[in-house]
Amino acid sequence: MDNVLEVRHLTTHFFTRLGVVRAVDDVSFTLRKKECLCLVGESGCGKTTAALSILRLVDSPPGRILGGEIIYQGEDLIKVDEARLRQVRGDRIAMIFQNPQSSLNPVFTVGDQIAETLKLHRGLSRNAALEKSQQLMTQVGIPQAAERGRDYPHQLSGGMKQRVMIAMALTCQPEVIIADEPTAALDTTIKAQILDILIDLKQSREMSLLFITHDFGTVASIADSIAVMYGGKIVESGATDDIFDHPTHPYTVGLLNCLPKITKERSQLMPIPGTIPSLTEPVAGCIFYPRCACRLPVCNRNSPPDVIVAGEHVVSCHLCNDNKR
Ligand SMILES: Nc1ncnc2c1ncn2[C@@H]1O[C@H](COP(=O)(O)OP(=O)(O)OP(=O)(O)O)[C@@H](O)[C@H]1O
Ligand SMILES: [Mg+2]
Known part of the structure; x- marks a missing residue:
């Protein structure tokens, strides 16, 4: 399969008054053509920072990309000039954010906003842009697109x-969509509809999707492969079936145990004990050590090796050396 986007050893830190926040620390993953890769992990583990780093959108200061490579079409996006980056942003790689309200302009109708992006990126005339914006709105499941297009964001x-945001992301026929928790604020049925739209678009437009979420339930319905993030690092990655059938890192096992099982009895939730790590404290060993039920003395001393447990299933854990499938 072709690799569309390769993130290698990405390191992005925030330099704050309270210290250096190691938000993304030596993170690597690969997004393939027509694939949905889910980046999953608890709040504050660095998912958004990793996504923003890909398009060099991290607030700077306080943020800074300290190292790594982001290879897209043979170029390293960390090294390209601003002009090239602008071509890639929005045009080839589009981003959908968690909160559509803050990404839409309250004083323009949504139809005009989509049309404006079409005029800018695809050079369409006003009428052609308005017509195309209606087509896109229909495609993302907005009924009576012509009428809805005359609504202002607060009327939706x-x-x-969120559908308008997806339509906006599609204006430039991107090859990659980065969706940062696009369904987090939605209720279950609407969430399922939005996920269906994204899965459909991935197939019909042969796009790749980097989908960010903290919710393993969402991951199950959309991901082809998964990268589990904890404390600024990827702790486990692999094909969706491998991760669900053979979760190996104690953190992944804990996250999967947190999924509610719907039975006639009350659902049993098993939270992972402890709290998310401070990313300002330097860590010699494994970042998950304080919360790990299976920890060994070595885990507190040495950083864990990346162990290939089977095929592309990779786990960053001392325990895995003896645990390969
Ligand atoms: N602009 C910033 N300035 C300082 N620290 C920041 C900034 N943005 C993020 N951070 C810190 O970087 C770390 C990672 O944050 P990030 O937003 O990437 O996490 P996340 O996994 O997306 O979390 P969530 O699920 O809550 O969206 C956190 O400790 C956060 O406080
Ligand atoms: Mg986030």
């Missing part, structure tokens, strides 16, 4: 706004 529900 959260799910409809």
Whole structure:
């Protein structure tokens, strides 16, 4: 399969008054053509920072990309000039954010906003852009697109706004969509509809999707492969079936145990004990050590090796050396 986007050893830190926040620390993953890769992990583990780093959108200061490579079409996006980066942003790689309200301009109708992006990126005339914006709105499941296009953002529900954001991302026929928790604020049925739209678009437009979420339930319905992030690092990655059938890192096992099982009895939740790590404290060993139920003395001393447990299933854990499938 072709690799569309390769992130290698990406390291992005924030230099704050309270110290250096190691938000993304030596992170590597590969997004393939027509694939949905889910970056999953608890709040604050660095998912958004990793996504923003790909398009060099991290607030700077305080943020700075300290190292690594982001290879897209043979070029390293960390090294290209601003002009080239602008071509890639929005045009080839589009981003959908968690909160559509803050990404839409309240004083323009949503139809005009989509049309404006089409005029800018695809050079369409006003009429052609308005017509195309209606087509895109229909494609993302907005009924009566012509009418809805005349609405202002505040007149639309959260799910409809998120559809507008997806339509906006599609204006330039991107090869990659980065979606940062696009369904986090939506209720279950609307969430399922938005996920269906994204899965459909991935197939019909042969796009790749980097989907960010903290929710393993969402991951199950959309991911082809998964990268589990904890404390600024990828702790486990592999094909979706491998991760669900053979979760190996104690953190992944813990996350999967947190999924509610719907039975006639009350659902049993098993939270992972402890709290998310401070990313300002330097760590000699494994970042998960304080919360790990299986820890060994070596885990507190040496950083864990990346162990290939089977095929592309890679786990960053001392325990795995003896645990290969
Ligand atoms: N602009 C910033 N300035 C300082 N620290 C920041 C900034 N943005 C993020 N951080 C810190 O970087 C770390 C990673 O944050 P990030 O937003 O990437 O996590 P996340 O996994 O996306 O979390 P969530 O699921 O809550 O969206 C956190 O400790 C956060 O406080
Ligand atoms: Mg985030």
